[in-house]
Amino acid sequence: MSQKLDIEFARVEEALVAARLRPLSSRKTLLAAVLLDNFCDQAFDALRRSPPARVFDAEDVLAFRDRLRAQEPALGLIFDLCASAPGGPRLETHAVAVPIEEYGGLSIEDFMVSLYNANTVQRVVFAMEDGSMQLAHEVLGKAMAYLSKSFFQET
Amino acid sequence: MSDWLTPRSKGACQSAVKEYVPRGLLCCARPQSLHREAFALAGDGGIAFGVTRIRIGADEMGERIKLTTADGFSLNTYKGVPNGKPKGGVVLLQEVWGLNNWIRSEVDRYADEGYLCIAPATMDRLEYGFESENYGSDHFAKVGELMKSFDPAKALLDIEAAVKAAADGGKVGITGYCFGGALSWRAAHAGLGLSAASGYYGGGVPNYIDLAPGIPIEMHYGENDTGIPLDQVEALRKRYPEVPVYLYPAGHGFCNSDRHVYDEASAKKANARTLAFFAQHLA
Numbered sequence: 001m002s003q004k005l006d007i008e009f010a011r012v013e014e015a016l017v018a019a020r021l022r023p024l025s026s027r028k029t030l031l032a033a034v035l036l037d038n039f040c041d042q043a044f045d046a047l048r049r050s051p052p053a054r055v056f057d058a059e060d061v062l063a064f065r066d067r068l069r070a071q072e073p074a075l076g077l078i079f080d081l082c083a084s085a086p087g088g089p090r091l092e093t094h095a096v097a098v099p100i101e102e103y104g105g106l107s108i109e110d111f112m113v114s115l116y117n118a119n120t121v122q123r124v125v126f127a128m129e130d131g132s133m134q135l136a137h138e139v140l141g142k143a144m145a146y147l148s149k150s151f152f153q154e155t
Numbered sequence: 156m157s158d159w160l161t162p163r164s165k166g167a168c169q170s171a172v173k174e175y176v177p178r179g180l181l182c183c184a185r186p187q188s189l190h191r192e193a194f195a196l197a198g199d200g201g202i203a204f205g206v207t208r209i210r211i212g213a214d215e216m217g218e219r220i221k222l223t224t225a226d227g228f229s230l231n232t233y234k235g236v237p238n239g240k241p242k243g244g245v246v247l248l249q250e251v252w253g254l255n256n257w258i259r260s261e262v263d264r265y266a267d268e269g270y271l272c273i274a275p276a277t278m279d280r281l282e283y284g285f286e287s288e289n290y291g292s293d294h295f296a297k298v299g300e301l302m303k304s305f306d307p308a309k310a311l312l313d314i315e316a317a318v319k320a321a322a323d324g325g326k327v328g329i330t331g332y333c334f335g336g337a338l339s340w341r342a343a344h345a346g347l348g349l350s351a352a353s354g355y356y357g358g359g360v361p362n363y364i365d366l367a368p369g370i371p372i373e374m375h376y377g378e379n380d381t382g383i384p385l386d387q388v389e390a391l392r393k394r395y396p397e398v399p400v401y402l403y404p405a406g407h408g409f410c411n412s413d414r415h416v417y418d419e420a421s422a423k424k425a426n427a428r429t430l431a432f433f434a435q436h437l438a
Contacts, residue, residue: 023381024381024382024384025385025386026386093384093387100299100300103292103295103296104293106295109380110381112333112358112408113333113358113383113407115299116302116359117362119299122383122384
């Protein structure tokens with residue numbers, strides 16, 4: 001993998017770490033998402049002259065993105081978020097219910113705040129138009145894991 | 156440790172340390188501002204410097220009293236009385252650990268600052284007499300179950316009773332931390348005979364942002380609070396531009412000196428602001 005791509009991926013990792021340190025910051029989450037999105041373009045640029053299999057036989061960057069989206073839905077969410085796609089996800093902060101049996105795993109901050117807010121904690125989510133939500137850090141984590149495995153691990 | 160005292164002045168602190176430390180007895184200085192004095196004096200006596208607060212036994216500065224609320228509930232409270240004429244009254248609202256050591260020490264601190272201070276046990280209706288020094292996750296589930304029946308309307312009755320008691324000191328301000336911070340905002344909306352409010356890191360901002368305060372209020376939050384989104388604090392600032400909303404480079408619970416999250420510089424700055432705010436509005 002090219003040195004340039006290594007550097008780009010390191011930037012994404014750094015942004016993700018920063019977002020996880022401030023888990024309720026939708027701005028930091030968005031930055032990590034944007035850098036992930038950008039990395040995919042960078043990856044295609046770096047690999048387009050490689051054997052076609054390296055870019056999933058995609059002829060252009062849009063086709064490449066489609067291939068990535070098909071293989072990892074979390075990337076699709078990130079692409080749609082960054083494109084502000086109509087009907088696409090938005091990053092929002094929502095109160096998420098926590099079952100009592102999961103209380104022992106909460107941070108003390110989440111625990112304290114949840115007690116007087118109907119056993120809910122604040123979470124940044126990908127909010128869909130149909131009302132469904134996915135935890136933003138889980139989406140980012142899945143996307144990172146996929147990219148790491150696909151482009152940086154020896155097969 | 157077999158005995159301890161609570162001297163309230165530097166002179167009394169020096170005397171106590173000189174008398175008791177050589178006898179192998181621990182000595183605690185109140186208010187907290189005298190701790191360093193006590194520890195410095197006691198150094199030769201071998202007192203453990205790792206402890207920032209020692210409160211053992213019944214020799215606290217305040218007293219535990221019961222108040223009766225408007226609906227007839229007998230409410231535990233902790234009351235601190237200043238030396239001399241009070242500058243005013245302060246109602247101090249607990250976190251989610253009851254009237255524990257740190258909350259009682261905060262009441263004592265306000266009393267030292269000249270305020271008649273009352274801390275109502277706002278979890279009494281959930282478990283009478285609940286107090287805990289256990290900040291660990293091993294009992295999160297128990298407290299979580301307890302708080303399921305928390306009713307903000309009943310809490311306001313408890314606060315109202317405390318305000319009436321604190322009014323013996325003059326105009327009354329309210330302050331509180333976390334749970335107490337959010338309740339401070341709610342109390343400021345309800346009025347309850349209060350003259351000012353200063354709330355600390357009250358979580359669940361969306362649940363109180365629509366409750367416009369009817370009295371002067373200021374709020375304090377940590378920039379690094381992982382329980383309260385900064386976006387929500389920003390929304391509060393924009394919604395009420397006349398309300399000072401202060402941010403500190405600290406996490407949730409930064410005023411609690413009994414916990415590792417304590418940020419001394421931020422706590423001192425915030426506490427000074429609250430005292431100045433109360434001095435302005437309770438005079």
